[in-house]
Amino acid sequence: MQNNIIEVQNLKKYFKIEKGIIKKNIKYIKAVDGVSFVIKEKETVGLVGESGCGKTTLARVILKLIEPTENTVLFQGKDITNLKKEDLKNYKKNVNIVFQDPASSLNPRKTVRQILKRSLEVNEYQKDSMENTIIQILQKVELGTDFADRFPHHLSGGEQQRVSIARAIILKPKFVVLDEPTSALDLSIQAQILNLLLNLQEKENLTYLFITHDLDVVRYISDRIGVMYLGKLVEIGPSEEIYFRPKHPYTFGLMSSSPVTTPRERNKKRFELIGEIESIINPPKGCRLSGRCPFAKDICLLKEPKMIEIAKDHLVACHFVNELNLNK
Amino acid sequence: MSLIRLLAENGTITNGSIHFEGKDVLGLSNKEMFKFRGKDIGMIFQNPLDSLNPVMMVGEQVSESLILDKISKEEAWKKVVELFEDVRIPDAKQRAESYPFELSGGMRQRVMISMMISRKPKLLIADEPTTALDVTIQAQILKIIKKLRDDFNLSILLITHNFGVVAEIADRVGVMYAGNLVELGDVYDIFEKPLHPYTRLLMKALPTISKKQGRLETIPGMVPNLINPPEGCRFENRCPKKIEKCKKIKPKLKKYQEGHYYNCHLEMS
Numbered sequence: 001m002q003n004n005i006i007e008v009q010n011l012k013k014y015f016k017i018e019k020g021i022i023k024k025n026i027k028y029i030k031a032v033d034g035v036s037f038v039i040k041e042k043e044t045v046g047l048v049g050e051s052g053c054g055k056t057t058l059a060r061v062i063l064k065l066i067e068p069t070e071n072t073v074l075f076q077g078k079d080i081t082n083l084k085k086e087d088l089k090n091y092k093k094n095v096n097i098v099f100q101d102p103a104s105s106l107n108p109r110k111t112v113r114q115i116l117k118r119s120l121e122v123n124e125y126q127k128d129s130m131e132n133t134i135i136q137i138l139q140k141v142e143l144g145t146d147f148a149d150r151f152p153h154h155l156s157g158g159e160q161q162r163v164s165i166a167r168a169i170i171l172k173p174k175f176v177v178l179d180e181p182t183s184a185l186d187l188s189i190q191a192q193i194l195n196l197l198l199n200l201q202e203k204e205n206l207t208y209l210f211i212t213h214d215l216d217v218v219r220y221i222s223d224r225i226g227v228m229y230l231g232k233l234v235e236i237g238p239s240e241e242i243y244f245r246p247k248h249p250y251t252f253g254l255m256s257s258s259p260v261t262t263p264r265e266r267n268k269k270r271f272e273l274i275g276e277i278e279s280i281i282n283p284p285k286g287c288r289l290s291g292r293c294p295f296a297k298d299i300c301l302l303k304e305p306k307m308i309e310i311a312k313d314h315l316v317a318c319h320f321v322n323e324l325n326l327n328k
Numbered sequence: 329m330s331l332i333r334l335l336a337e338n339g340t341i342t343n344g345s346i347h348f349e350g351k352d353v354l355g356l357s358n359k360e361m362f363k364f365r366g367k368d369i370g371m372i373f374q375n376p377l378d379s380l381n382p383v384m385m386v387g388e389q390v391s392e393s394l395i396l397d398k399i400s401k402e403e404a405w406k407k408v409v410e411l412f413e414d415v416r417i418p419d420a421k422q423r424a425e426s427y428p429f430e431l432s433g434g435m436r437q438r439v440m441i442s443m444m445i446s447r448k449p450k451l452l453i454a455d456e457p458t459t460a461l462d463v464t465i466q467a468q469i470l471k472i473i474k475k476l477r478d479d480f481n482l483s484i485l486l487i488t489h490n491f492g493v494v495a496e497i498a499d500r501v502g503v504m505y506a507g508n509l510v511e512l513g514d515v516y517d518i519f520e521k522p523l524h525p526y527t528r529l530l531m532k533a534l535p536t537i538s539k540k541q542g543r544l545e546t547i548p549g550m551v552p553n554l555i556n557p558p559e560g561c562r563f564e565n566r567c568p569k570k571i572e573k574c575k576k577i578k579p580k581l582k583k584y585q586e587g588h589y590y591n592c593h594l595e596m597s
Binding site for chain 1: 418432434435462463464465466467468470489490491492493494495496497498515516519520529530533534535536537538539543544545546547550
């Protein structure tokens, strides 16, 4: 039985928008609105959903880059809200992130060695062991040691992303958020980076939260996939189940709109959701999908559905999960 | 970009020719080119926000190209609303009076498409038209492009690095590598019987499996620097099947069967 490394408990993060001179009309963007799930040790959880659904905000709260509005996150069973100095430092050492665009997340005026050294300095590594650690980490991400003295603009997109990964794991964290790490890369480089991430996970015992909107990539790399819509987690389950047998109408719509993998399937029948993603400022009452869901009934407009466990590890938030047969 | 003569100033066409309906495009004067673009060939780009004027109503921007064909403003506006309906913009009348920032990415791309088909071009060049969009919106846009292709007898040159989009929409596929066309063929042949080593590897790098079923194949190494391209085959340094002459001699595009061409020294059977 794997232990939980991250537990997200009914997490909420609202952003205030103020209008007018006297700041009346306060409204909230409910970027994350009551999300609960766990991530187990050495597991990869994929997080998918359309732009603006709150994936990245959720990741930033978990990393303690921003504070939640309500409720909290547990890391190895411990609440991360009120960590004191030493514990906080320890937590930040244990979690890290790789961003989508490596070019803008690496300092253009520092060499790869300086970039990697910075996190060691902050964490008071012995001066004489630093060089060794840097060489080792470069080998781990399959870059030659001669890369240490290059600047980011001397590197290709794939190499830059390897440096970002090296920086994220140099302090031997337990948990890494990968925020669209391959979206900016070519197909052949994407495969290299995905395989590197899988190898590192095995060797370094890493746990990943993989954020993307590429559904084929998320299927390849994840053990479980969570699907978000307008700040809510609507479905989470084993990746092959989510990919092939989704149970929530939104997941089904998302999977169905994903481009086919071979031209033979191009005329397959598709399930389409009505219209476009709705505003997160004034989300529909009841089920957030109610305005776009062809199966919506009265109850969907009034009552928010709860997460129901329909099979082992497979949870769905839909009033009609047991009645709909989506995969026919 | 060469095709519609919109290359940057430091880019020149050093050799070869482009023919459009038998006309030599490179021989046209700038004035003739001005008429040719938009009228015969339309182009849409990856980011519609870069292509739209932020301080002008979208309807007005689309009607500009119609007015070139010497019709009145009122008529042009009516036409715009029809065009918006063609590309499935809801509330077309009101939306025509919106500014680009008021529209979502998918809607903006629809505006661009309507602008491009407004003068009924024969060829539409679409450069990564759905790359910036979410998959649900991408599916809607692809559906619209397919429908317009059939309704208006439009030819489309779609530029993308997304094989899913290719699988959805293309009849024929050309695969480029480092400035060369390495393979050209029917979409089913490219996906099911790729010939060139590069195309073969690309097909295996597509994530169509789960990690429990194995690992993706990767192409080692990197694209060569085009300032000093290798004198032989440009894929030589990464090719698992290279032979002696690949380093020195540049391969030529050859025929495998009717409609299927590849650019490699190896003989395929």
